[in-house]
Amino acid sequence: MMSSFEVFFDYMQKLSGKTLSEDDKQLLMTHFKPKKLRKRQYFLQAGDVCKYIEFIVKGSARTFTVDEKGHENILKLSVENWWLADFESFYLLTPSRFHIEALEDLEVLQSTNAQIEEYLKAIPAFSAMVNVINQNNAIATQKRMQAAINYTAEERYEELMSTYPHFLQRFPQNMVASYLGLSPETLSRIRKNALK
Amino acid sequence: MMSSFEVFFDYMQKLSGKTLSEDDKQLLMTHFKPKKLRKRQYFLQAGDVCKYIEFIVKGSARTFTVDEKGHENILKLSVENWWLADFESFYLLTPSRFHIEALEDLEVLQSTNAQIEEYLKAIPAFSAMVNVINQNNAIATQKRMQAAINYTAEERYEELMSTYPHFLQRFPQNMVASYLGLSPETLSRIRKNALK
DNA sequence: ACCCCAACTTGATTTATATCAAGCCTACTT
DNA sequence: AAGTAGGCTTGATATAAATCAAGTTGGGGT
Incomplete structure:
Protein backbone atom coordinates (compact mmCIF):
# COMPACT_ATOMS: atom_id res chain seq x y z
CA MET A 1 0.00 0.00 0.00
CA MET A 2 1.48 3.30 -1.10
CA SER A 3 1.17 6.33 1.12
CA SER A 4 -0.54 9.46 -0.22
CA PHE A 5 2.81 11.09 -0.80
CA GLU A 6 4.22 8.09 -2.62
CA VAL A 7 1.24 8.20 -4.99
CA PHE A 8 1.74 11.93 -5.47
CA PHE A 9 5.50 11.74 -6.07
CA ASP A 10 4.98 8.90 -8.50
CA TYR A 11 2.39 10.87 -10.41
CA MET A 12 4.54 13.99 -10.53
CA GLN A 13 7.63 12.17 -11.76
CA LYS A 14 5.72 10.29 -14.45
CA LEU A 15 3.91 13.37 -15.71
CA SER A 16 6.88 15.72 -15.64
CA GLY A 17 9.48 13.22 -16.82
CA LYS A 18 11.75 14.52 -14.05
CA THR A 19 13.07 13.05 -10.81
CA LEU A 20 12.34 14.42 -7.37
CA SER A 21 15.34 14.77 -5.04
CA GLU A 22 15.03 13.92 -1.35
CA ASP A 23 15.04 17.65 -0.64
CA ASP A 24 12.19 18.20 -3.09
CA LYS A 25 10.18 15.50 -1.37
CA GLN A 26 10.83 16.94 2.07
CA LEU A 27 9.71 20.34 0.88
CA LEU A 28 6.52 18.95 -0.61
CA MET A 29 5.77 17.04 2.57
CA THR A 30 6.10 20.09 4.79
CA HIS A 31 3.37 22.07 3.02
CA PHE A 32 1.03 19.59 1.35
CA LYS A 33 -1.37 18.50 4.08
CA PRO A 34 -2.99 15.05 3.89
CA LYS A 35 -6.73 15.29 4.49
CA LYS A 36 -9.50 12.74 4.56
CA LEU A 37 -13.15 13.43 3.86
CA ARG A 38 -16.11 11.13 4.19
CA LYS A 39 -18.61 10.69 1.41
CA ARG A 40 -21.05 13.65 1.28
CA GLN A 41 -18.69 16.01 3.11
CA TYR A 42 -18.20 19.43 1.55
CA PHE A 43 -14.85 20.83 0.55
CA LEU A 44 -16.21 24.14 -0.48
CA GLN A 45 -19.53 25.93 -0.09
CA ALA A 46 -20.77 28.45 -2.61
CA GLY A 47 -20.09 31.90 -1.19
CA ASP A 48 -16.79 30.93 0.42
CA VAL A 49 -13.42 31.68 -1.09
CA CYS A 50 -11.62 28.59 -2.36
CA LYS A 51 -8.38 28.93 -0.40
CA TYR A 52 -7.05 25.46 -1.09
CA ILE A 53 -6.23 23.25 -3.98
CA GLU A 54 -6.24 19.48 -3.55
CA PHE A 55 -4.54 16.62 -5.31
CA ILE A 56 -6.87 13.60 -5.20
CA VAL A 57 -5.08 10.47 -4.02
CA LYS A 58 -8.21 8.34 -3.67
CA GLY A 59 -11.95 8.84 -4.12
CA SER A 60 -14.01 11.29 -6.12
CA ALA A 61 -15.83 14.60 -5.91
CA ARG A 62 -18.22 16.80 -7.81
CA THR A 63 -18.22 20.55 -8.45
CA PHE A 64 -21.72 21.93 -8.87
CA THR A 65 -24.02 24.92 -8.65
CA VAL A 66 -27.54 25.18 -7.34
CA ASP A 67 -29.80 27.45 -9.40
CA GLU A 68 -32.86 29.48 -8.30
CA LYS A 69 -35.14 26.49 -8.77
CA GLY A 70 -32.97 24.36 -6.50
CA HIS A 71 -31.63 22.45 -9.48
CA GLU A 72 -28.11 21.05 -9.12
CA ASN A 73 -25.83 21.46 -12.12
CA ILE A 74 -22.64 19.46 -12.09
CA LEU A 75 -19.75 21.18 -13.83
CA LYS A 76 -17.00 18.71 -13.02
CA LEU A 77 -16.55 15.17 -11.78
CA SER A 78 -13.07 14.58 -10.36
CA VAL A 79 -11.23 11.36 -9.59
CA GLU A 80 -7.78 10.08 -8.56
CA ASN A 81 -4.76 12.02 -9.81
CA TRP A 82 -6.85 15.06 -10.66
CA TRP A 83 -6.72 18.46 -9.04
CA LEU A 84 -9.64 19.89 -7.20
CA ALA A 85 -10.48 23.59 -6.85
CA ASP A 86 -12.69 26.34 -8.18
CA PHE A 87 -9.93 28.02 -10.12
CA GLU A 88 -11.74 31.30 -10.50
CA SER A 89 -12.13 31.67 -6.75
CA PHE A 90 -8.71 30.18 -6.04
CA TYR A 91 -6.78 32.54 -8.29
CA LEU A 92 -8.86 35.69 -7.87
CA LEU A 93 -9.85 35.16 -4.21
CA THR A 94 -13.47 35.91 -5.07
CA PRO A 95 -16.38 34.06 -3.41
CA SER A 96 -17.07 30.84 -5.25
CA ARG A 97 -20.28 30.14 -7.12
CA PHE A 98 -19.70 26.41 -6.68
CA HIS A 99 -20.07 23.71 -4.10
CA ILE A 100 -17.51 20.92 -4.02
CA GLU A 101 -18.60 17.70 -2.35
CA ALA A 102 -17.02 14.27 -1.86
CA LEU A 103 -18.92 11.58 -3.77
CA GLU A 104 -16.82 8.77 -2.24
CA ASP A 105 -14.53 8.76 0.77
CA LEU A 106 -11.71 11.00 -0.25
CA GLU A 107 -7.99 11.22 0.43
CA VAL A 108 -6.30 14.37 -0.77
CA LEU A 109 -3.16 16.42 -0.39
CA GLN A 110 -4.00 20.03 0.24
CA SER A 111 -2.05 23.21 -0.47
CA THR A 112 -2.52 26.94 -0.88
CA ASN A 113 -1.87 29.25 -3.82
CA ALA A 114 1.11 30.88 -2.09
CA GLN A 115 2.75 27.51 -1.51
CA ILE A 116 2.10 26.42 -5.08
CA GLU A 117 3.97 29.54 -6.23
CA GLU A 118 6.91 28.54 -4.05
CA TYR A 119 6.97 25.02 -5.45
CA LEU A 120 6.92 26.36 -8.99
CA LYS A 121 10.10 28.26 -8.30
CA ALA A 122 11.86 25.67 -6.15
CA ILE A 123 11.06 22.31 -7.74
CA PRO A 124 11.72 21.76 -11.44
CA ALA A 125 9.63 18.58 -11.55
CA PHE A 126 6.74 20.54 -10.07
CA SER A 127 6.77 23.29 -12.66
CA ALA A 128 7.25 20.76 -15.47
CA MET A 129 4.23 18.89 -14.11
CA VAL A 130 2.15 22.06 -14.12
CA ASN A 131 3.10 22.72 -17.74
CA VAL A 132 1.97 19.27 -18.78
CA ILE A 133 -1.27 19.66 -16.82
CA ASN A 134 -1.94 22.96 -18.52
CA GLN A 135 -1.37 21.41 -21.92
CA ASN A 136 -3.69 18.52 -21.15
CA ASN A 137 -6.23 20.94 -19.83
CA ALA A 138 -6.14 23.12 -22.92
CA ILE A 139 -6.72 20.03 -25.04
CA ALA A 140 -9.47 18.56 -22.88
CA THR A 141 -11.44 21.78 -22.45
CA GLN A 142 -11.24 22.54 -26.16
CA LYS A 143 -12.79 19.11 -26.82
CA ARG A 144 -15.45 19.33 -24.16
CA MET A 145 -16.31 22.85 -25.23
CA GLN A 146 -16.93 21.79 -28.79
CA ALA A 147 -19.02 18.84 -27.62
CA ALA A 148 -21.13 21.10 -25.40
CA ILE A 149 -21.85 23.63 -28.15
CA ASN A 150 -22.12 21.53 -31.27
CA MET B 1 2.65 53.56 -34.38
CA MET B 2 4.08 50.63 -32.41
CA SER B 3 5.74 47.78 -34.27
CA SER B 4 4.43 44.24 -33.81
CA PHE B 5 7.25 43.46 -31.44
CA GLU B 6 6.67 46.57 -29.37
CA VAL B 7 3.05 45.56 -28.92
CA PHE B 8 4.12 42.05 -27.99
CA PHE B 9 6.81 43.13 -25.51
CA ASP B 10 4.43 45.55 -23.92
CA TYR B 11 1.78 42.86 -23.52
CA MET B 12 4.25 40.37 -22.06
CA GLN B 13 5.67 42.82 -19.53
CA LYS B 14 2.23 43.95 -18.38
CA LEU B 15 0.86 40.45 -18.05
CA SER B 16 3.90 38.92 -16.39
CA GLY B 17 4.78 41.88 -14.18
CA LYS B 18 8.41 41.41 -15.25
CA THR B 19 10.80 43.37 -17.41
CA LEU B 20 12.38 42.11 -20.61
CA SER B 21 16.11 42.70 -20.97
CA GLU B 22 17.59 43.70 -24.31
CA ASP B 23 18.92 40.15 -24.65
CA ASP B 24 15.46 38.74 -24.03
CA LYS B 25 14.06 40.99 -26.75
CA GLN B 26 16.75 40.01 -29.20
CA LEU B 27 16.05 36.34 -28.55
CA LEU B 28 12.32 36.79 -29.07
CA MET B 29 12.90 38.69 -32.29
CA THR B 30 15.10 35.98 -33.77
CA HIS B 31 12.45 33.27 -33.58
CA PHE B 32 9.05 34.98 -33.60
CA LYS B 33 8.25 35.63 -37.26
CA PRO B 34 5.99 38.55 -38.18
CA LYS B 35 3.32 37.44 -40.66
CA LYS B 36 0.46 39.23 -42.35
CA LEU B 37 -2.68 37.61 -43.65
CA ARG B 38 -5.49 39.11 -45.67
CA LYS B 39 -9.10 38.72 -44.66
CA ARG B 40 -10.41 35.25 -45.65
CA GLN B 41 -6.96 33.69 -45.76
CA TYR B 42 -6.52 30.38 -43.95
CA PHE B 43 -3.97 29.79 -41.24
CA LEU B 44 -4.81 26.16 -40.84
CA GLN B 45 -6.85 23.66 -42.81
CA ALA B 46 -8.57 20.75 -41.14
CA GLY B 47 -6.42 17.67 -41.73
CA ASP B 48 -3.13 19.54 -41.43
CA VAL B 49 -0.97 19.54 -38.30
CA CYS B 50 -0.96 22.88 -36.49
CA LYS B 51 2.80 23.50 -36.41
CA TYR B 52 2.64 27.13 -35.37
CA ILE B 53 1.23 29.26 -32.66
CA GLU B 54 0.53 32.92 -33.28
CA PHE B 55 0.26 35.97 -31.12
CA ILE B 56 -2.31 38.32 -32.65
CA VAL B 57 -1.03 41.89 -32.93
CA LYS B 58 -3.91 43.18 -35.02
CA GLY B 59 -7.07 41.76 -36.57
CA SER B 60 -9.19 38.72 -35.81
CA ALA B 61 -9.72 35.09 -36.72
CA ARG B 62 -12.13 32.24 -36.23
CA THR B 63 -11.53 28.58 -35.41
CA PHE B 64 -14.25 26.33 -36.81
CA THR B 65 -15.25 22.89 -38.00
CA VAL B 66 -17.36 21.86 -40.97
CA ASP B 67 -19.71 18.97 -40.25
CA GLU B 68 -21.10 16.34 -42.65
CA LYS B 69 -23.95 18.61 -43.69
CA GLY B 70 -21.52 21.38 -44.60
CA HIS B 71 -22.51 23.35 -41.51
CA GLU B 72 -19.81 25.59 -40.05
CA ASN B 73 -19.43 25.55 -36.26
CA ILE B 74 -17.30 28.27 -34.74
CA LEU B 75 -15.43 27.19 -31.62
CA LYS B 76 -13.40 30.33 -31.05
CA LEU B 77 -13.26 33.94 -32.10
CA SER B 78 -9.83 35.47 -31.51
CA VAL B 79 -8.74 39.09 -31.41
CA GLU B 80 -5.73 41.28 -30.54
CA ASN B 81 -3.45 40.04 -27.74
CA TRP B 82 -4.82 36.51 -27.90
CA TRP B 83 -3.01 33.39 -28.98
CA LEU B 84 -4.06 31.43 -31.98
CA ALA B 85 -3.63 27.67 -32.44
CA ASP B 86 -5.45 24.37 -32.31
CA PHE B 87 -3.83 23.29 -29.08
CA GLU B 88 -4.67 19.63 -29.47
CA SER B 89 -2.93 19.45 -32.83
CA PHE B 90 -0.14 21.79 -31.73
CA TYR B 91 0.85 19.82 -28.63
CA LEU B 92 0.15 16.28 -29.87
CA LEU B 93 1.13 16.83 -33.53
CA THR B 94 -2.06 15.15 -34.68
CA PRO B 95 -4.02 16.34 -37.75
CA SER B 96 -6.35 19.15 -36.77
CA ARG B 97 -10.12 18.90 -36.95
CA PHE B 98 -10.34 22.66 -37.28
CA HIS B 99 -9.95 25.37 -39.84
CA ILE B 100 -8.53 28.72 -38.76
CA GLU B 101 -9.33 31.69 -40.97
CA ALA B 102 -8.64 35.42 -40.81
CA LEU B 103 -11.86 37.42 -40.39
CA GLU B 104 -10.06 40.72 -40.77
CA ASP B 105 -6.61 41.56 -42.10
CA LEU B 106 -4.29 40.02 -39.58
CA GLU B 107 -0.85 40.77 -38.18
CA VAL B 108 0.68 38.05 -36.03
CA LEU B 109 3.94 36.87 -34.56
CA GLN B 110 4.50 33.21 -35.28
CA SER B 111 6.48 30.59 -33.41
CA THR B 112 6.81 26.81 -33.04
CA ASN B 113 6.38 24.55 -30.06
CA ALA B 114 10.12 23.84 -29.84
CA GLN B 115 10.90 27.55 -29.69
CA ILE B 116 8.24 28.17 -27.09
CA GLU B 117 9.93 25.53 -24.92
CA GLU B 118 13.21 27.39 -25.28
CA TYR B 119 11.67 30.69 -24.31
CA LEU B 120 10.08 29.14 -21.26
CA LYS B 121 13.54 28.14 -20.02
CA ALA B 122 15.43 31.22 -21.09
CA ILE B 123 13.10 34.15 -20.41
CA PRO B 124 11.55 34.59 -16.96
CA ALA B 125 9.00 37.13 -18.18
CA PHE B 126 7.92 34.64 -20.84
CA SER B 127 7.27 31.81 -18.44
CA ALA B 128 5.55 34.15 -15.97
CA MET B 129 3.35 35.32 -18.84
CA VAL B 130 2.45 31.73 -19.73
CA ASN B 131 1.48 31.06 -16.11
CA VAL B 132 -0.86 34.05 -16.07
CA ILE B 133 -2.33 33.01 -19.41
CA ASN B 134 -2.96 29.52 -18.09
CA GLN B 135 -4.67 30.92 -15.02
CA ASN B 136 -6.87 33.20 -17.10
CA ASN B 137 -7.62 30.32 -19.41
CA ALA B 138 -8.65 28.02 -16.59
CA ILE B 139 -11.00 30.70 -15.31
CA ALA B 140 -12.46 31.60 -18.70
CA THR B 141 -13.03 28.04 -19.87
CA GLN B 142 -14.63 27.08 -16.57
CA LYS B 143 -17.08 29.94 -17.08
CA ARG B 144 -17.79 29.30 -20.72
CA MET B 145 -18.17 25.58 -20.03
CA GLN B 146 -20.82 26.22 -17.41
CA ALA B 147 -22.63 28.62 -19.72
CA ALA B 148 -22.62 26.08 -22.55
CA ILE B 149 -24.01 23.25 -20.41
CA ASN B 150 -26.37 24.99 -18.05
C1' DA C 1 -36.40 -9.15 7.51
C1' DC C 2 -38.71 -5.30 6.53
C1' DC C 3 -39.36 -0.71 5.22
C1' DC C 4 -38.21 3.17 2.84
C1' DC C 5 -35.91 6.22 0.10
C1' DA C 6 -33.26 7.09 -3.84
C1' DA C 7 -32.29 5.92 -8.42
C1' DC C 8 -33.94 4.52 -12.62
C1' DT C 9 -37.43 3.73 -16.24
C1' DT C 10 -41.30 4.71 -19.18
C1' DG C 11 -45.03 7.41 -21.08
C1' DA C 12 -47.46 11.94 -22.02
C1' DT C 13 -47.01 16.67 -22.62
C1' DT C 14 -44.64 21.08 -23.04
C1' DT C 15 -41.03 24.11 -24.31
C1' DA C 16 -36.88 25.79 -26.44
C1' DT C 17 -34.56 25.93 -30.39
C1' DA C 18 -33.63 24.29 -35.21
C1' DT C 19 -35.13 24.14 -39.67
C1' DC C 20 -37.60 25.65 -43.66
C1' DA C 21 -39.19 29.43 -46.33
C1' DA C 22 -39.90 34.00 -47.85
C1' DG C 23 -38.97 38.77 -48.07
C1' DC C 24 -36.09 42.95 -47.14
C1' DC C 25 -32.22 45.78 -46.93
C1' DT C 26 -27.50 47.18 -47.85
C1' DA C 27 -23.23 47.03 -49.98
C1' DC C 28 -20.61 45.44 -53.85
C1' DT C 29 -19.94 44.48 -58.66
C1' DT C 30 -20.34 45.48 -63.36
C1' DA D 1 -27.59 53.12 -61.88
C1' DA D 2 -29.25 48.52 -61.97
C1' DG D 3 -28.44 43.86 -60.58
C1' DT D 4 -27.08 40.66 -57.28
C1' DA D 5 -25.49 38.22 -53.23
C1' DG D 6 -25.05 38.03 -48.34
C1' DG D 7 -26.75 39.01 -44.01
C1' DC D 8 -30.70 39.96 -41.27
C1' DT D 9 -35.53 39.50 -39.98
C1' DT D 10 -39.97 37.35 -39.51
C1' DG D 11 -43.31 33.68 -39.70
C1' DA D 12 -44.66 28.69 -39.87
C1' DT D 13 -43.44 24.17 -38.80
C1' DA D 14 -40.62 20.36 -37.03
C1' DT D 15 -37.75 18.28 -33.58
C1' DA D 16 -34.84 17.47 -29.58
C1' DA D 17 -34.88 17.57 -24.98
C1' DA D 18 -37.13 19.19 -20.58
C1' DT D 19 -40.70 18.65 -17.56
C1' DC D 20 -44.44 16.36 -15.40
C1' DA D 21 -46.20 12.17 -13.68
C1' DA D 22 -46.43 7.33 -12.37
C1' DG D 23 -44.66 3.11 -11.54
C1' DT D 24 -40.64 -0.20 -10.63
C1' DT D 25 -36.49 -1.70 -8.56
C1' DG D 26 -32.74 -2.30 -5.40
C1' DG D 27 -29.83 -1.35 -1.52
C1' DG D 28 -29.08 0.61 3.18
C1' DG D 29 -30.59 1.48 7.76
C1' DT D 30 -33.16 0.28 11.77
Missing part, protein backbone atom coordinates in the same frame (compact mmCIF):
# COMPACT_ATOMS: atom_id res chain seq x y z
CA TYR A 151 -23.03 17.98 -30.33
CA THR A 152 -26.44 16.44 -29.68
CA ALA A 153 -27.21 14.76 -26.37
CA GLU A 154 -26.48 11.37 -27.90
CA GLU A 155 -23.15 12.47 -29.35
CA ARG A 156 -22.09 13.94 -26.01
CA TYR A 157 -22.91 10.63 -24.38
CA GLU A 158 -20.88 8.69 -26.94
CA GLU A 159 -18.00 11.11 -26.45
CA LEU A 160 -18.09 10.55 -22.70
CA MET A 161 -18.26 6.78 -23.15
CA SER A 162 -15.12 6.83 -25.26
CA THR A 163 -13.22 9.32 -23.08
CA TYR A 164 -14.18 8.32 -19.54
CA PRO A 165 -16.02 4.98 -19.79
CA HIS A 166 -15.61 4.29 -16.06
CA PHE A 167 -17.66 7.39 -15.15
CA LEU A 168 -20.89 5.55 -15.81
CA GLN A 169 -19.99 2.65 -13.58
CA ARG A 170 -18.63 4.83 -10.88
CA PHE A 171 -21.19 7.62 -10.56
CA PRO A 172 -24.98 7.58 -10.27
CA GLN A 173 -26.55 8.03 -13.64
CA ASN A 174 -28.37 11.20 -12.65
CA MET A 175 -25.04 12.84 -11.81
CA VAL A 176 -23.55 11.82 -15.12
CA ALA A 177 -26.65 13.27 -16.79
CA SER A 178 -26.13 16.54 -14.97
CA TYR A 179 -22.45 16.54 -15.95
CA LEU A 180 -23.50 16.11 -19.58
CA GLY A 181 -26.05 18.90 -19.23
CA LEU A 182 -28.99 16.50 -19.65
CA SER A 183 -32.02 15.52 -17.62
CA PRO A 184 -31.81 12.06 -16.03
CA GLU A 185 -34.76 10.93 -18.17
CA THR A 186 -33.00 11.87 -21.38
CA LEU A 187 -29.84 10.00 -20.42
CA SER A 188 -31.89 6.96 -19.48
CA ARG A 189 -33.55 6.96 -22.90
CA ILE A 190 -30.28 7.45 -24.73
CA ARG A 191 -28.77 4.50 -22.94
CA LYS A 192 -31.75 2.36 -23.78
CA ASN A 193 -31.36 3.16 -27.47
CA ALA A 194 -27.60 2.62 -27.36
CA LEU A 195 -28.06 -0.99 -26.22
CA LYS A 196 -28.61 -2.15 -29.79
CA TYR B 151 -27.52 28.24 -19.58
CA THR B 152 -30.33 28.93 -22.03
CA ALA B 153 -29.65 30.61 -25.36
CA GLU B 154 -30.70 33.94 -23.90
CA GLU B 155 -28.48 33.60 -20.85
CA ARG B 156 -25.52 32.71 -23.04
CA TYR B 157 -26.16 35.82 -25.08
CA GLU B 158 -26.33 38.00 -21.97
CA GLU B 159 -23.11 36.43 -20.70
CA LEU B 160 -21.38 37.21 -23.98
CA MET B 161 -22.68 40.78 -23.96
CA SER B 162 -21.23 41.35 -20.51
CA THR B 163 -17.90 39.59 -21.19
CA TYR B 164 -17.09 40.56 -24.77
CA PRO B 165 -19.56 43.30 -25.75
CA HIS B 166 -17.46 44.34 -28.74
CA PHE B 167 -17.87 40.91 -30.40
CA LEU B 168 -21.30 41.85 -31.66
CA GLN B 169 -20.13 45.04 -33.27
CA ARG B 170 -17.06 43.47 -34.70
CA PHE B 171 -18.29 40.18 -36.13
CA PRO B 172 -21.22 39.33 -38.38
CA GLN B 173 -24.18 38.24 -36.30
CA ASN B 174 -24.35 34.80 -37.88
CA MET B 175 -20.78 34.10 -36.72
CA VAL B 176 -21.56 35.20 -33.19
CA ALA B 177 -24.60 32.90 -33.32
CA SER B 178 -22.41 29.99 -34.35
CA TYR B 179 -19.92 30.84 -31.58
CA LEU B 180 -22.79 30.71 -29.09
CA GLY B 181 -23.99 27.41 -30.52
CA LEU B 182 -27.19 28.98 -31.88
CA SER B 183 -28.84 29.33 -35.26
CA PRO B 184 -28.70 32.85 -36.75
CA GLU B 185 -32.51 33.03 -36.54
CA THR B 186 -32.51 32.33 -32.82
CA LEU B 187 -29.90 34.98 -32.12
CA SER B 188 -31.85 37.48 -34.18
CA ARG B 189 -34.99 36.81 -32.14
CA ILE B 190 -33.14 37.00 -28.86
CA ARG B 191 -31.72 40.37 -29.78
CA LYS B 192 -35.13 41.61 -30.76
CA ASN B 193 -36.50 40.63 -27.35
CA ALA B 194 -33.53 42.11 -25.52
CA LEU B 195 -34.27 45.57 -26.94
CA LYS B 196 -36.88 46.22 -24.28
